[in-house]
Amino acid sequence: MNLTPEPETVNFPATHYVFVEKHGDFPTIAGQAWQSAHTFIPELLMKNKITGYMSLYKRGPNMYRAGFALAAAPVDVPDGLAYEKFEGGKYAKFVLTGPYSELPAASGQVWKTVAEKKLPVRDDYAIENYMNDPRVTPEDQLITEILVPTA
Numbered sequence: 001m002n003l004t005p006e007p008e009t010v011n012f013p014a015t016h017y018v019f020v021e022k023h024g025d026f027p028t029i030a031g032q033a034w035q036s037a038h039t040f041i042p043e044l045l046m047k048n049k050i051t052g053y054m055s056l057y058k059r060g061p062n063m064y065r066a067g068f069a070l071a072a073a074p075v076d077v078p079d080g081l082a083y084e085k086f087e088g089g090k091y092a093k094f095v096l097t098g099p100y101s102e103l104p105a106a107s108g109q110v111w112k113t114v115a116e117k118k119l120p121v122r123d124d125y126a127i128e129n130y131m132n133d134p135r136v137t138p139e140d141q142l143i144t145e146i147l148v149p150t151a
Helices: 026-038 041-045 100-116
Strands: 008-012 015-023 050-059 062-070 082-086 089-097 126-130 143-149
Touching: 015 026, 015 050, 026 050, 026 062, 041 050, 089 100, 100 143
Parallel strands: none
Antiparallel strands: 008 089, 015 062, 015 082, 050 062, 050 126, 089 143, 126 143
């Protein structure tokens, strides 16, 4: 697994975010949330500009949001999507280069590293920020930022 071993402290920007939210076991709900979210892309693009794909999640309770960063506040959010202006903030950033199938193991390693380093974690969403397009990027070159909210 090609995961940066040391976190970089970053400030994630405030983001207009539309998403599908699911609750439950991450391995089950993450795929379901993304399948559902992708069905909204054509309708969303009629009046909005997608600037990125990202998931926000909380580990307790297990809450997973699959969605899209937008260039501005959304116009006509399709039924089935929710909108929130995500405030962003300070994060410990790790970077995974490789297939999305490695994300569960990478996330586990990230949280282990955060605990070992005794980083102060605040109660906010962790982020998986998908930096390139899996439709045109070879799997071994996919880049995902894994961001843990820090105090």
